[in-house]
Amino acid sequence: MTAESELRPAVVVVGGSRGIGKAIADVAARDGVAVVLVARSPDDLAAAADDILTAGGEVFTVALDLLTDDAAVQIESFLSANGLFCDVLVNSAGYGLRGSATLLPVGDQVGIVDLNIRALTDLTLRFLPGMVARGRGGVINLGSVASFTPGPYMALYYASKGFVRSFSEALHQELQRTGVTVTCVAPGPVSTEFLERSGANRAALFKVLPKVDSHYVAERAWRGFKSGRRLVIPGISAKLAIVVTSLLPSAILLPLIGRLQRRSNDPCPCGSGKKYKACHGVRRGSAERVVSKRG
Template identity: 45%
Template sequence: MKPAIVITGASSGIGRELARVAAREGTAMVLIGTSQPDLDNLAAELGRADVPAQAWPVDLSERDAGQRIEEKLTQTGVYCDVLVNCAGFGVFGPAAETDRDQHLKLLDVNIRALTELTLRFLPGMIARHRGGVINVGSITSSAPGPKMSTYFASKAYVGSFTAALAAEVRGTGVTVTCLCPGVVRTAFFERCHVGKTWLFKLAPRGNALAIAEAGWRGFRAGKRLVIPRLIDRIIVTGATLLPKSLVLWLVAALMRPAGD
């Protein structure tokens, strides 16, 4: 069995850039998302005869997704050496007025699939004393998010889960890292229709490749938490130090339509 880097959310945005950065290491790649053409294009770009890149379309909201991924890895003759959980999306709008199924699907992708894949592959990494996990969280993990309640809460879970695992694996030769970007230029905001808010208008936007490079570098350096940009480290510190009521008011204000 040969090692492979398994990346979810590889068809777009930060995940695609993480795949490009990880491919520089010359390890086999498994690229997961739902958009087959985008995955195929990336696999063609990154794959080499000696170091293949495979495109696996998998809907991570489906209950058997983790099992199917593990079985296919075994059939392909590779094991998950590094797992990058980047797939995720947001639902914008008051919780009581938005589609319940979409919120539950968000939890399935942002939390359940991330947790299941981590729990499936982490024991093997620990046994081999190598590899690790990058979970893509967000600076939203440091505040509650009116109008994006489940998304902010899902990222709080990712941050907490990942920090705890990082402590558990210390000294095993395995690294577990939470990559926490602020606002990044990707399809994310169009997809959840958050576009006309003050948040989108005012927030300084990062570049997905720079975020991916910082995340991968931090992971290889054994860091538990990577918040790539200074402005985002300041925002997280502010959200942690300010009274929760003020943070809630600020986030709610940022989520209002720009121009109100």
């Protein structure tokens, strides 16, 4: 094993094989620092690593499911075996599910807690003490505009992002004057596979809200982190969405989000097995009508 003084700094991006994580890895690699990409799919990792190598960067890949018990230990072992230490941790692995919490598979929903909360917390708490001892580096945690409100029909996802923002902002404060920064990035919808995989892109809310590019988010995340920001909200539409959620009372906001995230063709949460519209006698939702008129 290499002595601590001989280790080189690395940016460790979990969820770095595609989407926002890959875009942050590209930006970090351009800064001339070694990047370690962690995700499950070896093919996606290889493709992401190729892009960094082609651009002249230095990259390592770790094919790993973060839901395995010793995932953080495996990452630590990989780093020390390759003469690296985690200077910056980017927690970008995460997923969400749209649908009624009473009908979506329990295991898949608890998986959101395991990945978006438990794995992120485990990695953050394991790597922070070393950063504080060195007086440098930090953590970028991917939150969301969803962290500012409960989200009916994506209940677990919004709740998990609420945790991420609260945890990250508290750590940012605790680490003042240590040389270490924890930055929470809270984008609105970003054009990545997340929207399709989570089913979010079938909801009126995600059709109405403008989407930003993952590279736009990555540039702002990296720049915000480097300047020690507690919270980065990339783009005007995300900032506006947060202002609106903070101004509306919950009695108005939660039914509104529920209506915009539920589809009338979804199964009804009552468990009757009927579609929502059949159970409640609703016509096709006005939110869906507005969206289809816009094409």
